[in-house]
Amino acid sequence: MDELVQWLHVRLADDEAHARKDLWAADKATPGRWRARYGTNVAHSWVETESTPVLRLDATEHEADALLVARFQPEAVRKRAEEKLREVDAKRQLLAAYTQVAASDINEWEYANGYANALGMAVRLAALPYARRPGYQASWRPEAGPTT
Template identity: 35%
Template sequence: MDDLVLWLRAQPDEDERIAREAGGLAWSRPEDPGDPAAIRDSKGERVVCDEGWPSEGQEVHIAEWDPARVLREIDAKRQIIALHARAHHQCVAEDGPTQWHASDPCTTLRLLALPYADRPGYREEWRP
């Protein structure tokens, strides 16, 4: 199997580990602007306390990228990678549909790998 696919399959595992260590729960911003906890998890526990930070924009970002969302995204990525591991899968490349071959991963897999370009093992030749 292609090195990119093997490497790419391991990246969601690391994301999942991080999200689960963060509690794996949905996070939200407080409804009351006077609430000293800027972000709380779905059990009501403080995740980030307001001590002059985060800014409102950071609060929105933190709450939007909570562990629960990350776990849903990991599941979707794993399903996309699994589709590409099937020999009969047809990829749509920039120049039209092509049969995927391990020696030449399609643009979809290259794009899925791009957010992980700063992790060990990423190869510049995988960059789309």
């Protein structure tokens, strides 16, 4: 499990870095509600906020790009980044608590009635969203509980 804890710390550092970049971008972005302008009746697509151009795309095949960019409202990006930073902090607290008792952890359902085992299960579950990233090991997947 030491390897899982170290691996998960790297994933959390990546998440934190991305969230901090998003916060920086939200602070520097043109304020206001963004919207996309595109269609077959215009020569180009663009993103604007209250008639202030933010981004212009000259080729009509970039309609989807304009729409996607406009969906990333600065205030919504800020909220998601702040939530991600809180999530990273919570997972780091979980890892710190688990590290103190990791030697007693057993990844078997029938023994999952102790503090170390419960924290170990929580760490394994916290790693599941990253299971498709390089380095994730199948042995880290939590044991399935008994079926009813």
